[in-house]
Amino acid sequence: MNLLDIQHLKKYYATHKAVDDVSFAIPQGSIFGLLGPNGAGKTTLLRMITGIFYPDEGEILFDGRKFDPGNDIRHIGYMPEERGLYKKMKVGEQVKYLAQLKGLSEKEAKQKIDYWFTKFEITSWYNKKVEELSKGMGQKVQFISTILHDPKLLILDEPFSGLDPINSKLIQDEIFELSRKGTTIIFSTHRMEQVEEICNQIVLVNKGKKILDGSVKQIKHDFKHNLFRIGVGQMPNPAQMATHHFTIVKQDDHAYTVKVNADSKTNDILSHFIHHDIPITYFEELLPTINDVFIERVKFTEQIPN
Amino acid sequence: MNKIWLIIKREYITRVRKKAFLITTLLIPVFFAATIVVPILMAKSGNSSQRIAVVDESKMFQDKLADYDNVHFKFVEAQIDTLKKSYQQLGYNGLLHIPAMDINRPSGIVYYSEGQMNLSLRSKLENRLQDLIEEKRMAAAGIDQGKLKEMRADIDIINKTGKEEREGSSGVAFAVGYASGFIIYIILLVFGMSVMRGVMEEKMNRIAEVMVSSVKPFQLMMGKILGIAGVGLTQFIIWVGLIIAIYSGIMLTFSQNEIQAAQSMQNGNSAATAEMIRNMKYVAGSVNWTLIISCFMFYFLGGYLFYASLFAAVGSLVNEDPNDIQGLTFPITLPVIIAIIIMFKAVQDPGSPIAVWGSIIPFTSPVVMMARLPYGVPGGVPVWQLLLSMASLIVGFIFSTWAAAKIYRTGILLYGKKVTMKEAIKWIARK
Numbered sequence: 001m002n003l004l005d006i007q008h009l010k011k012y013y014a015t016h017k018a019v020d021d022v023s024f025a026i027p028q029g030s031i032f033g034l035l036g037p038n039g040a041g042k043t044t045l046l047r048m049i050t051g052i053f054y055p056d057e058g059e060i061l062f063d064g065r066k067f068d069p070g071n072d073i074r075h076i077g078y079m080p081e082e083r084g085l086y087k088k089m090k091v092g093e094q095v096k097y098l099a100q101l102k103g104l105s106e107k108e109a110k111q112k113i114d115y116w117f118t119k120f121e122i123t124s125w126y127n128k129k130v131e132e133l134s135k136g137m138g139q140k141v142q143f144i145s146t147i148l149h150d151p152k153l154l155i156l157d158e159p160f161s162g163l164d165p166i167n168s169k170l171i172q173d174e175i176f177e178l179s180r181k182g183t184t185i186i187f188s189t190h191r192m193e194q195v196e197e198i199c200n201q202i203v204l205v206n207k208g209k210k211i212l213d214g215s216v217k218q219i220k221h222d223f224k225h226n227l228f229r230i231g232v233g234q235m236p237n238p239a240q241m242a243t244h245h246f247t248i249v250k251q252d253d254h255a256y257t258v259k260v261n262a263d264s265k266t267n268d269i270l271s272h273f274i275h276h277d278i279p280i281t282y283f284e285e286l287l288p289t290i291n292d293v294f295i296e297r298v299k300f301t302e303q304i305p306n
Numbered sequence: 307m308n309k310i311w312l313i314i315k316r317e318y319i320t321r322v323r324k325k326a327f328l329i330t331t332l333l334i335p336v337f338f339a340a341t342i343v344v345p346i347l348m349a350k351s352g353n354s355s356q357r358i359a360v361v362d363e364s365k366m367f368q369d370k371l372a373d374y375d376n377v378h379f380k381f382v383e384a385q386i387d388t389l390k391k392s393y394q395q396l397g398y399n400g401l402l403h404i405p406a407m408d409i410n411r412p413s414g415i416v417y418y419s420e421g422q423m424n425l426s427l428r429s430k431l432e433n434r435l436q437d438l439i440e441e442k443r444m445a446a447a448g449i450d451q452g453k454l455k456e457m458r459a460d461i462d463i464i465n466k467t468g469k470e471e472r473e474g475s476s477g478v479a480f481a482v483g484y485a486s487g488f489i490i491y492i493i494l495l496v497f498g499m500s501v502m503r504g505v506m507e508e509k510m511n512r513i514a515e516v517m518v519s520s521v522k523p524f525q526l527m528m529g530k531i532l533g534i535a536g537v538g539l540t541q542f543i544i545w546v547g548l549i550i551a552i553y554s555g556i557m558l559t560f561s562q563n564e565i566q567a568a569q570s571m572q573n574g575n576s577a578a579t580a581e582m583i584r585n586m587k588y589v590a591g592s593v594n595w596t597l598i599i600s601c602f603m604f605y606f607l608g609g610y611l612f613y614a615s616l617f618a619a620v621g622s623l624v625n626e627d628p629n630d631i632q633g634l635t636f637p638i639t640l641p642v643i644i645a646i647i648i649m650f651k652a653v654q655d656p657g658s659p660i661a662v663w664g665s666i667i668p669f670t671s672p673v674v675m676m677a678r679l680p681y682g683v684p685g686g687v688p689v690w691q692l693l694l695s696m697a698s699l700i701v702g703f704i705f706s707t708w709a710a711a712k713i714y715r716t717g718i719l720l721y722g723k724k725v726t727m728k729e730a731i732k733w734i735a736r737k
Binding site for chain 2: 047050051052073076078079080082083084085086087088089097098100101102142145
């Protein structure tokens with residue numbers, strides 16, 4: 001079941017098409033990566049999903065019904081990339097205020113604050129002013145205020161910026177836990193290694209258009225170049241490496257990167273090595289990183305004139 | 307609606323809790339009170355007594371300079387040259403030398419003192435001596451003093467305005483009109499700027515970005531505007547309360563004894579105090595305060611709502627560069643400044659066309675109408691003009707809020723791009 005279904009969404013500005021006919025679906029409980037270079041239209045897309053902008057055309061289905069910003073935004077938690085808090089306000093009051101604006105009663109808000117502040121070990125910050133916090137501390141407070149109202153859909157735009165590795169880990173674990181409990185998460189970033197680590201599904205947009213979507217596993221599979229890496233105990237005679245099954249892409253110390261030729265299978269590579277009695281130490285398939293796919297696809301679409 | 311209320315509450319509470327709020331709210335009436343009380347107290351306590359030696363060579367004025375307040379005259383027979391050196395040792399503060407002279411050409415009167423002669427003493431002395439010389443001259447010309455006094459006329463025109471023949475004074479109307487117009491002007495700018503700074507804070511710190519995922523930009527803008535209006539009203543009510551308290555306090559402490567004393571003794575200080583208190587009572591009675599205060603509240607709120615949303619829109623356009631503020635606020639502050647210029651005219655001539663139109667057009671009406679109202683309704687301001695002015699202000703602020711909300715909605719989420727007024731105005735037309 002899809003929590004969010006985006007159909008042919010368009011948002012045009014006077015000078016450019018910020019979002020141009022984008023469709024994708026986000027299954028309930030998944031961690032969904034929204035990727036794209038700067039200015040690709042990610043923020044505009046997120047602003048339409050959070051009800052800040054109305055799409056010029058297209059439809060958003062939230063939880064199976066037509067998206068109604070007035071009611072549905074209370075089920076959404078949005079942590080924008082550009083985010084801030086009132087500097088002069090106390091941390092506790094600030095979080096309570098944001099929670100109340102999401103529709104929580106004062107009592108509910110206080111209970112949730114107690115729970116999360118204890119969990120993140122920041123109860124001592126309650127009466128501190130926001131301006132006294134470091135950037136990383138501020139991010140933690142911001143994260144709590146985004147999830148305090150138990151949103152069904154959590155949208156995190158660059159959630160780890162400004163966080164040290166320990167706090168990044170803390171937030172990351174929390175994202176996984178929320179996902180396990182059924183929260184659907186949209187994760188927007190340019191940091192590709194985080195995408196592979198966190199997301200099950202991704203959509204890649206560039207210049208307002210969707211250029212790719214699918215599960216991380218599938219995408220890596222789709223964009224592989226049939227590359228394999230094979231480790232050897234001793235370097236063989238180069239003459240022994242001539243074969244129609246594969247070509248050597250790269251040769252390192254005690255290892256080869258090879259590309260399987262069309263009509264050949266992976267086992268043909270192994271057979272070749274075994275046949276020549278070259279000791280194999282390891283053998284693995286080389287899948288492209290999401291980063292590679294990202295760069296390749298963005299470059300590819302940029303070559304196409306629109 | 308609940309969300310707007312939460313926003314109003316936050317805006318209100320964070321401002322009211324600030325020290326600056328407490329200080330301005332309490333200090334301004336105290337300052338006001340001080341301007342009234344201090345002169346009275348100073349007059350009461352008086353300066354230290356002054357003794358002045360007078361050498362009157364012609365004996366013309368012998369013992370005719372009466373002591374007043376704490377100034378005492380002592381006629382001495384001594385050589386002016388010796389006294390000049392010794393008057394201070396003899397305990398005099400000053401020495402007045404009136405040489406023998408022709409009363410038709412009086413000259414050569416000198417006052418010797420250590421420091422500068424104070425102004426009130428100078429005018430008092432000059433008046434006394436003038437009167438004395440005039441008396442002498444009249445006696446010389448054979449004019450009867452008593453007859454002359456009988457013949458003197460003293461005319462005081464009483465101005466009764468309106469059907470109920472309220473005794474008014476254009477002086478009072480001028481002062482009240484000037485003051486209330488000026489207060490509205492200050493309020494528009496101070497609270498308008500406060501709204502603008504609030505919006506800028508939310509934009510610069512990227513709070514708006516977080517907020518708009520929970521509330522509509524319009525709610526955020528209106529919540530801020532109404533919250534700050536609440537702060538203004540609170541301040542205003544405290545001021546009115548304190549001023550009334552201070553006013554009645556002054557009446558109670560000074561009036562009874564002071565007025566009686568003034569009547570029985572003709573003591574100079576008390577007379578001045580009594581005069582001032584009479585004036586205060588006169589001012590209080592000659593203006594229709596219910597009308598003024600209720601209209602003041604209306605124009606304060608209406609004018610504020612009209613301008614606050616415009617200031618909010620400007621705040622939403624400001625980017626990182628604070629220098630932009632000047633250029634962007636100018637189109638809004640300009641009509642406020644024009645309003646105060648028209649007001650200067652309106653307090654003097656409340657019926658002039660510029661004053662009439664200025665008090666109807668919503669850009670200037672809050673300031674200008676308040677300047678005209680103390681001249682009375684329907685005497686100074688016909689009822690239709692007041693109603694038209696109020697109606698156009700209501701329509702005006704609904705329109706300005708609507709237009710400003712459009713600009714605000716786009717501006718608050720726009721970073722890094724310098725927006726011109728022209729572009730912003732185009733946003734109004736967008737759906």
